[in-house]
Amino acid sequence: MTTIKLKEYGAILTGREFGQTVLKALIGKHQPPFELDFEGVFSMGSSFGDEVLPPIAKLQGNELQVINASKTVQACIEDIRVETNIEFTFG
């Protein structure tokens, strides 16, 4: 399991194009399965989340482990879960 520290990309993760850029960078650099570490991330917008989380979950059986997500980040992830039925595990 590769742990991805998302704070490397900023503490505010918003923007669809930025999400696409981050996804490309992640997949280019690391091998799945991934675990997403949100330590140091204040918030994530749904446009960014839509571009990053579902494609990663798709690579690993529609499952995704998330750690250190703030309440605000969790609120965004909940919207993605409702829409995509990804099975999220929070640690």
Added chain:
Amino acid sequence: MFFSRPEILSKISPKVAVTKSLLITDDAVVSELLIDDAIFDLRKIKRIDPHGVLSLLCSVLAKAEEGKPVRLLVEDSFQIQRLHSLGFFFELERNQRDLISWDRSKVTGLRTTDPDMFLPIQYIGNKGGERQIAEDLVRLLIRHGFSEEIGARIGWIFGELADNALTHGKGPCYLMCHRYIAAKKDRFNFLAVAVADRGMGIHNSLRTNPKYSSLDNKAALLTAFKSSVSSWADEFKRGKGLTDVMTISLGNDSYFRVESGDMGFSIPWDRNAKWGRPMCSVSGARYSIVLTDAEFKNVSREDADAYIEALLRTL
């Protein structure tokens, strides 16, 4: 020493009635400052908040873009100096230096500082430009005793609305954030955030999607806040940003105001949404939200959609 009448008159400042409060919660409008076709009397401003500042800025810029010389009447007063400290005159200079004039001797020199202004006028011209600004703002808010959560939600709001302006409005936008004083039971530490752009407006943008082209102005403005509704076709799966802004606002029981062109719509503290006069009527979108540093309840997109649906039924 004796002075002639003209000399005496030149030393007496004309008395201007300071009456206009350009605040998110008030009904005064920018056009009340227009004393001639292209003369704005800024000396009339009694109070002004981010919603007023960005509405005024967009109005002056729009007037200059009509190609006429625009004149601003200013004086060495607290409110004018405050506008100066927010970067208002700097932004006008940057945009339309040759077409907009004012007595620069009144607004030069040391800028007054306003400890409640956490984010003066920020120009966002490129996608993603808001992220570092929002990040710095969250850290500043935390240092001033605000919770990380309110900063994080503001970062989310800025991200969605700036992205919207640059994607659908096809142009730059402005951001601001100010501590807001309001009398509200059991609540304190309010923050007013404002975002404005000079694009085509929310309703016009939505109607570029053939699916929504038959909606009237008000219905188009409200419908744009429903989830999965966008000026882009369904296959792109867009249309969540405005819904997210609505869920954050409803979850915080905040004061919310949106204007699109010449339409204004607000959701006051009591949630009794109402249509009203926009602070200005120039093309573009203007959003203001007064958030409380209190609990943010999770409001689902489904709940937000139901709220908007109920409002649509009243049209």
